[in-house]
Amino acid sequence: MMVCLDLSEVDEKIIAFTSSICKLLEVKKVYFVHNIKINELGDDFRELFGNIDLSQEIEANIEELVQEHFQCSSEYEVLVSEESNTEIILADIVKQYKVEITLIGKKSSAKGTGSLGTKLLRILPCSMLVFPEDASHDIKNVLIPIDFSDSSIHAIRLSKSLSDQLGLDLELLHVYRLPTQYFPLISEQNAVRTAESYLQDKFRSLKKKHPEIAEVPYHLVRAAGNSIPERIIKHLNKKKKDLLVLGLKENRPIPNFSLGSTPISLYNSDINVPLWLVYSEKIISKK
C-alpha cells in the first residue's frame, strides 16, 4: 500500500486510518510517501533556511508521525523524493514496489482544489482509497453503486470478499434515468414500471451469474432531476453508509471530453466517507 502525505494536518488522520486498514486487511508493507515540490520553493525561501537537508527533515518528521499514529505490525518505509512532477514519481513508485492500493487524503472543497487527486485518479496504475479529512475510521456499512459493467462486478466481488473477512454490510445501488425520447407517447408511470422491471431482470441475471453475491441486497433509484453522482450521495447520506466502493473503467484517451465521469464527480464532491476506487487486474496490467 502507498500512502501519499502532503505535510498538512490531515496527515495524522490518514496515518491513523492506514493503521486501522492494515489491521483489517493484513497489508504486507506500507510506503509513506511525500514528494518535495522543489520548484515551488522560491529563492527567498531557500535563502532563509540555508543549507538544511530538506529531504532528511521531512523524512524525520514523517517518521515521527508514523511512530505516533501507526499502531500496526505491518512493515513500513518512508520515501521522500524531490521531483518536479509528483504524479509521475508516484506512478513510478507504484510500478516499482508493485503497490496494489494508494491512499490519499482529501480536504473539503473550501480548503483545496483536489487537482492532484484528480490527476492521480487518471494516472496511477492501482486502485485508490480516498480518505476525506472528516471521515470516520469505523467502517461497517458499504455502498457499491453499479452500472452492470465488468468494473462494477469486480468492485462487488472485492467488497464481498472484504465483507466475508470483516463482517461488513453491503448494499448495491443502481441509479437510472428514464429515456426522455419516448415522452409524451408513453406515461411516466409506465416508463418507470418498464425501466424498473428491466433493471430487476438485470439484477436477477447478475446474481445468477455470480452466486456469491446472491444474498447482497440491492436498491434501484431514479435519478429524476439530479445527476447520478448527486443521487448516489443522497442515498449514501440517507442510509448512513461508511464506505463507498466504485469500479473504475479504463481511462478515456481524451479526458477533457469526458464531461465529469461519476468517479471524478464523486471524488470532487464533499462526501464524508472514504471512497474506494477499484480497477480490475486486467486494466491494471494494461496501464
Place this chain on the structure above:
Amino acid sequence: MAKIVKTIGKSLFGLPVKGSVFWTSSFILVLGIVMTLLYQERAESAFESIQDAVASSSGWLYILSVNVFLIFCLYLAFSDYGKIRIGGKEAKPEFSTSSWFAMLFSAGMGIGLLFWSIAEPVSHFQNPPLGDAGTVEAAQTAMGVTFLHWGFHAWGIYALVGLALAYFTYSLKLPLTMRSVFYPFFGDRINGWLGDIIDVLAVLATAFGLATSLGLGVKQVAAGLAHVFPAIENDITTQVLLILSISAVATVSVIMGIDKGVRFLSELNMRVALITLLAIIILGPTVFIFGAFIQNTGSYLGNFLELSYWNEAYSDRDWQGGWTIFYWGWWIAWSPFVGMFIARVSKGRTVREFILGVLIVPSLITFLWITTFGSTAIREVLLGNPAIADAVASDMSTALFVFFEQFPFSMILSIIGIIMIIGFFVTSADSGSLVIVSLTSGGKLESPVGLRVFWAMGVGVIAAVLLIGGGLQALQTAAIVTGLPFSIILLMMCFSLYKGLKEEMEEEIKAGKTSERKAYQQLIGELLAKRAQKKENKDVEDASPENKTEPKP
C-alpha cells in the same frame, strides 16, 4: 490588466453624451439624409454604382472576414480559452439555460427573417447562383445558400462581437461600448479620437443596419395591408406614413421604458412568431417540412466549406453582390446591436458555452423557420403553383402574404403577419435606440428618454429617406457600405479579444501557481520551524543540570 477607463468627462448641454461621437455621427447621418433627398433621382443610380463597386472590389474581403470570424470563434470555444468565465470565476449565469436560449434567438429573429424566409429561397430557386433554375437541384442549392446566409456565419459575427463586449464589460469592468474592446491594443488611448472613430463607425453601422431592417419591414407591412385591404395603395407615400406612425408607437414604447415597453412586446412577438410557425407546420405539409429540415441541414453541413468560400471567382455574374455580400454587410452592420444585447444577457457563461450557444441554438431555430416557410414555398412552385414565384419576382415584400394565401385561415395569418412585423419594428427601433444611446454616451445605459426618442425617430427617418431615395437597392447599399469599414474593425477585434483572453488566462495560471506555491512554502516553513524548536528544546533539556551524568572515574 483591469482598469476602469473614464469615457465621459463632460456632458453636453446637460445630456450625458460624448460630444465627439454624438455630433459626428449625427452630422454624417443628417448629411446622408439631406444629400439623398436633394439628389433623389441620382441617388438611386449612385446607390447601385456604389453597391457594384464595393461588391466587385471587396467581395472577397467580406467573405474572407466572415470566415475568419467563424473560425476564430470555434477556436476560442474548443481551446483552453473556452473555460474562461465571463464576469470572473465566481460569476453565475443570470438566466436559466432555456431562457438564455430564447433570448439569444429573439436577438436575431426579426423583420429580416419574416421578409426573406420566403423571398430568398424562392428567388434562388428561380435564379440560382449555379445550375438551372426551377429544378430539384436548384431547390437544394436555394436552401443551402439561404442557410449559408442565415446560419453559422451570421451568428459567428454576433458571437464575436457579443463575446468581446461581454468579456471587456463584465470581466474587465470597462464601459459597454465598442471602443472598450480595443483596450488591449490601444490602452488608455481608446478614450481619445481613436475610440471616437470606433464608436462613430459603430453608430453608423447600427443606424444603417437598423434602417435597412425597418425599411424592409415597412415595405412588407405596406404590402400586407394592400393585400388584406386592397383600397390601401402599396406606394412610397403609404410606406413613409407607416414609418412615421410605427415610429410613433416605438416612441411610446421608449417612453414606457425597457421593463414595460420592450420586454412586453418582445415576449409577445416571440409567442406570436412561435404560434405562426406551429400553425404553418400543422396546416402545411408537416411530414415534408420535417424531412426537408433534416435534408437541408445535412446538405448545408455537407457543403459547408464550398458554400463558405465560394465567391464567383471564375464567373462574370454579380449574383453574390446582391446576396451574400449584402447579407455579410447587413449582419456586420447589425453586430453592435445584436452583440450588445447578447453580451448583456450572457454574464456568467463560459466562453465555450457562450459561443456554442450563440452559434448553434439560434441557427437551428432559424433553419426550422426557413425550411417551414421557404421549402414549403418552393414545394408549391415545384407542384405547379406559380403564385408565390410570381410574387417574389414582382415584389418580394408581398411574398409572405401570397404564401399565407395557400393555407386555410389566410386572412387571419396575414393579419398576424402584419402585427408581427409591426411588433418587431417597434422592438427593434426601441432596442436600437438604446444601443445607439449607449454608444454615444460612452456605455451608459441610463439616459434621458429624450435622447432615446431622438434616435428611435432618427432611425425611422433614415429608413424613410432611403426608401424615398432608392428603395430596396438603397437599403442594401447602406448595409453593404457601412459593413465594409466595420469588417476591418471586427478583424482587429479578433486580435484584441485574443490578446485580452490570453492575458487573463496567463494571470489565472500565475495566480493559481502563486497561491499554491505560497501555501506549500508555508507548510514546509512551519514544519522546519517546529522541528528546529523541538531540537532546541531537546538541547536545552539535555544541557540542564538534572540531566548531567556523573563523570566516570
